[in-house]
Amino acid sequence: MRRAWMLPVLLVLCGSALSTRQIVQGHPGTAAAVLLGFVLLAALNSPLIFPRSVSAPEAQRLSALDGRPIVYWRPGCQYCLRLRLRLGRRAHRLHWVNIWRDPAGAEAVRAANDGNETVPTVFVAGNPHTNPAPGWVRDQLR
Template sequence: MRRLLGHPWAYPAVFIGAGIAFAAWGTARQNVAVIVSAVLMVLLMLPYLRATRVRLRPFAQAQGTLDAGGVVVFWRPGCQYCMTLLKVLTAEERDRVHWVNIWQEPEAAAALEGLHEARDGHPHQAVPTAWLRRRDYVVATDATRARLKDTLRQHAGGDA
């Protein structure tokens, strides 16, 4: 199940599909409350479609990105902090990031736990986590999102 829900399109597709089904059911029953709820369900999922525009890259290539001075971001679909980060980054900035989905790659999840254990003293899978050549940090606040944007601007000339 995690393998299926690990795809960026899974959550928006499920909720939009359910919203359309409820809208059809509400229309057949002539129930305005169900129709309005279904439309709201679809509208609330539209921002999550931004996650489907993330170019996932394999964890095996992450070290090459780091060696080239790029940025690797560990993330997972459905994470509210990840969605906020995706909304804040421009399309060009999202393309410069080497996105690694920890739900699709167990070795990436293990590496993420190792990064956090080295820094925090205990393993955990807090995402989104930006991994740079000499440091890593969880990107969960406005300050850390701004820090990541600055880093991406500095490395605009290279392929991340």
């Protein structure tokens, strides 16, 4: 859990330090813009932007029932973020598994990627697809 929040917290701390420096130099407008930019970056790299994660066994059980794909992801991954943002509202129709929180999810990703934890890895009907195009994933939801 701590590892998922390290980058967002670091971004907010760096933004705060740079903003403080701008205020000391007499540039409060620049300070506000810098802090806002860092807070937005922190939000984009936090687990908050992703739908609620479930465990790998739970995702597999739900996927078997409803046929929806499973996305294995981790916070801070730019490719996971790209997939999440390009899916828009449709992202809630997938089952998301955070591999940093779920050892079984991490193991499923390693098994699909020759021992590497390459994410996003999307399982559709039990078949893994590593870093698929967002358009392809959208097509799988139809």
